[in-house]
Amino acid sequence: MRMSRMYLPTLKENPAEAEIPSHQLMLRAGMMRSLTAGIYTYLPLGYRVIRKIENIVREAMDESGAQELLMPVVQNAELWKESGRWDKFGPLMIKFQDRKGRDYCLGPTHEEVITALVRNEIRSYKDMPLNLYQIQTKVRDEIRPRFGVIRGREFIMKDAYSFDADYEGLDKSYQAMYDAYTKAFADCGLDVKAVEADNGAMGGEGSHEFMVIADVGEDHVAFCNKCDYAANIEKAAAGYKKAVQEESLKDIEKVYTPKQKTIDEISSFLNIDKAKTIKSLAFLVDGEPVLVLLCGNDQLNEVKLLNYLNGEEIVQVEDEEFEKYFNSTPGFIAPVGMKKGVKILADLRVKDIVNGVTGANETDYHLINVNPERDFTADDYLDLRVVQNGDLCPVCDGRLELKSGIEVGHIFKLGTKYSESLGATYLDENGKEQLIIMGSYGIGISRLVAAAIEQHHDEKGIIWPKAIAPYQVIILALGNEEELIRVSEKIYDELSKKGIETLLDDRDERPGVKFNDADLIGIPLRITIGQKSLKNKIVEARVRRTGDEIEIPLENAIERILEVLDNIE
């Protein structure tokens, strides 16, 4: 492509709307422009990268035996009502009516459509395993679009759905996707980590997320520094070893603690370690009062609580309702003498507290020398806290390290959630009707572009891994002398003929502009041709990532350029 004719509007300055590197660079490098919040047009350069990634993903999917199809963007409400998600997914969907007043939505995901499709075709266990996928635009009315294409309201996703006759089949399908994802991300030249994840709203059991580790990531991931344990913080468990306590139990005592409501306040007021305070949190889980106990310096992981209770919704109790539900008072609520019928759940670490501090269920009073099991009993002790940096690994004796990451892929074992609600069944070997076992597998294609930039850029611009670079080579023709043009064009033509995606910067611009644009758009290999180099009968190659400069003699230049290109990652 000749840059003199290319629609490539690069920007010298950062647009005010962008805060993170990938967003800024995608705009500056002329890859995309925004239409409205979270919705973008991909310009030619950006769209090339998207197609590169799509094709790498497509190849890995096809290789795994999955088959590509294309489902509708517009979906009818009846289908979503059938699965029960019309109301549950509700606000996340863009909904509208046709001229007859019938309800529709723009597909935020396609479990419903694919299940409705397949339930009419899969009749027998012999029709499975089956894996169908598509690469398509999804529409979600996100609560808060942000970070450019990382959380858009419209985005390109590869979504796949597997259908199996039994759970062993699902495990195989799931593993095949896990392997395909691992390959696809590696082929893109990205460092992506698979981590254990919570299934969340998607339902089912068992899932992994694929994370690009980056400073701006929206997710937090715990990694073990010794073994390969890795999990999303929503899921991550910390290892637990019973603490050895030397201290002997003292008598419980009530103390006057005026206005000392928070853990911070009470620990400094009583001059006691936060780890010895018992934090009591009052919630209504699906309307039922629950008292959660944590070590004072721990945070509650709500996902763990919900999963244990099999609940849907956690609501903090309003101040006025403490009396009604807990017979207590905000800031001084405690398990000791708690109202009967209130479920008390405690984190494992609470059990180890000796001579701890709790509220007294009475305004301005706390209890000291409180001991679990002697002074109160919990209905259960379980892992309820958010893991912290340096916690013990749950599988070995290593330590957990927290990092932030961008979720670029997520695979789920769905089980029968959708086949049940939408009635997708088959006949087994005995002629008996069975529910189809499903899995669902997503890759955020457009998000992956941004994640790749987060992982591969410097202060001058993007540094594309070769596999997803929009072009492999950029030729800078520095000047407009006849000989210089002739040589540049010749190299451009020959590289193009060899199938190398090549840009020729033939614009009437000063060298500095060309150098800077080349760096900005991140083409892996730059070939510079100017008077200086022509005089010496060479062209200059420069590798974007390493900055390595290589002088290439004009005779057999093409061969050498291909060689150099071959060695770039």
Place this chain on the structure above:
RNA sequence: CGGAGCGUGGCGCAGUUUGGUAGCGCACCUGUUUUGGGAACAGGGGGUCGAAGGUUCAAAUCCUUUCGCUCCGACCA
């Protein structure tokens, strides 16, 4: 939705406190000279100051309403 901030030529911003009729840099057009890391000079085009209403002799500036965008929190690929 709660909290914070911002809307002024294509882009980045000043001007708003203290009302007086819009400016700077980049980009763009013409010409001349330039040409190895974002050229210089000369000339030029382009703005309903997000929108609506109000106050005033006079509003980018003050008041009210409204729309949009960004950031922090609850959601997801």
